[in-house]
Amino acid sequence: MLETVKQLAEQIFDEIVEIRRTIHRHPELGFCEYKTSDLICSYLEKWGIPYKKGVAKTGVVGLIEVDPKAKTLLLRADMDALPVQEETDCDFKSQIDGCMHACGHDVHVAILLGVAAILMQMRDRLSCNVKLVFQPAEEGEGGAKPMIAEGVMENPHVDAAVGAHVINSVPAGKVLVKYGEVMASPDDFNMTIRGKGGHGAYPHECVDPISIGVQILNAWNALSARYTTPLEKHLISVNMFQAGTCFNVIPDDAYISGTVRTFDETVRQYLAKRMGEIAEQIAAVFGAECEFNFNYLYPPLLNDQAMTDAVRKSAEAILGKENVLEGVAPSMGGEDFAYFSKEVPATYIYYGSGNEKIGAVMPWHNAAFTIDEQCIKTGMIVMCQAALDFGEK
Ligand SMILES: [Zn+2]
Ligand SMILES: [Zn+2]
Known part of the structure; x- marks a missing residue:
């Protein structure tokens, strides 16, 4: 045969x-x-x-x-x-x-x-x-x-x-x-941070969505490194961060998106929930609004x-x-x-x-x-x- x-x-x-x-x-x-x-x-x-x-x-x-x-x-x-x-x-x-x-x-x-x-x-x-x-x-x-x-x-x-x-x-x-x-599960997420734009020389009169976005990214890194077991393979990869049009203008909005990869359903659900909560709370602390969406793709x-x-x-x-x-x-x-x-x-x-x-x-x-x-x-x-x-x- x-x-x-x-x-x-x-x-x-x-x-x-x-x-x-x-x-x-x-x-x-x-x-x-x-x-x-x-x-x-x-x-x-x-x-x-x-x-x-x-x-x-x-x-x-x-x-x-x-x-x-x-x-x-x-x-x-x-x-x-x-x-x-x-x-x-x-x-x-x-x-x-x-x-x-x-x-x-x-x-x-x-x-x-x-x-x-x-x-x-x-x-x-x-x-x-x-x-x-x-x-x-x-x-x-x-x-x-x-x-x-x-x-x-x-x-x-x-x-x-x-x-x-x-x-x-x-x-x-x-x-x-x-x-x-x-x-892995190749899930994706996207987020819009709504701040308040204005002159780059007067940041205190604005709500800067870029600096807020950076704080959120740092917190997500900590979420991955300090709040998720290192024994479960996973990653959060931010692959788009779009904001601004000019060197001296603080923009109104920032857009962030990326992918989350996991193998374990508990870790997957945890990251989806906590990423959103962290983003919303950090945005609120700094006076911005934030809309976070997580899309579950393949298992x-x-x-x-x-x-x-x-x-x-x-x-x-x-x-x-x-x-x-x-x-x-x-x-x-x-x-x-x-x-x-x-x-x-x-x-x-x-x-x-x-x-x-x-x-x-x-x-x-x-x-x-x-x-x-x-x-x-x-x-x-x-x-x-x-x-x-x-x-x-
Ligand atoms: Zn391919
Ligand atoms: Zn292929």
Whole structure:
């Protein structure tokens, strides 16, 4: 079976690389992945795989069903690009100004299409149904939650899920697995401080929102360093502080926003509540008003032990033990695959995509981001093997 998977991956490789390049040339932002969605549907049709389109606007769900009573494994690829101007010189460079697949989601779509084609040909060897989920809008708004709300976990009922991402810090040909905490809750907050503007030489006649904002930022640092257990990973990152128009004018308002990253729900709730209280009280002490908003985004991404073990075993069988690495440190990044992993036992793995010789070294979201396309082969065979092993009698 291992050999068949490898042979089929080899046969289809060039076609899948072409698909990846086509998607790369035509990147689309979250919930606008119309062409990508059409392309996915055209291949599922070509390979005789039934699908549903328009799930959470631009999402597509394909289904390889072997037995309605069998278990169902969900495999997920995200589809969206980023508002980044591509700065590579590859010949399949983005043709859309200011839009680029700088996070490798083009690769994820291509790999999942390859997996679909291979598993369809090996259908009689599958002991589970495979739900192929092409999800819109991972970057920011999040397509996983609305897909679940529209019933992607049912008909047939999903028993487990696997998601994956390319990673340039791991060489192409290898995969990386992680246990437990993988990514944080990427919540955001914003705040407007309303003071009273006036002449910079007469601050006592004004209420300076900039100096009040600085006091609040300092207090938040203390909140993180002195009022939250150092044993729980978390961070408060202020990334916007906008105020003022002129060197001698105290502005009326200041605007501050940023992100809070946590893994623990208690810490998350505590920070959301205390950040707001501290901001309002400091603003009041100095005679300003303050409006603080905290937006809960994705849950933390946690990998299930048994699912991670299972996928690791499949990966080791098809790639060799030496090509399966175990990552230890979680990332403070966020990932809305977390919504699937909240519903069913799930694991999120990484396809090594780095290769110094061809310059595939840039980090995600960089304008010069490129990957070694050999990772497409690795991704296809690992996902296929995981599906073939899942629910095996
Ligand atoms: Zn990204
Ligand atoms: Zn990504």
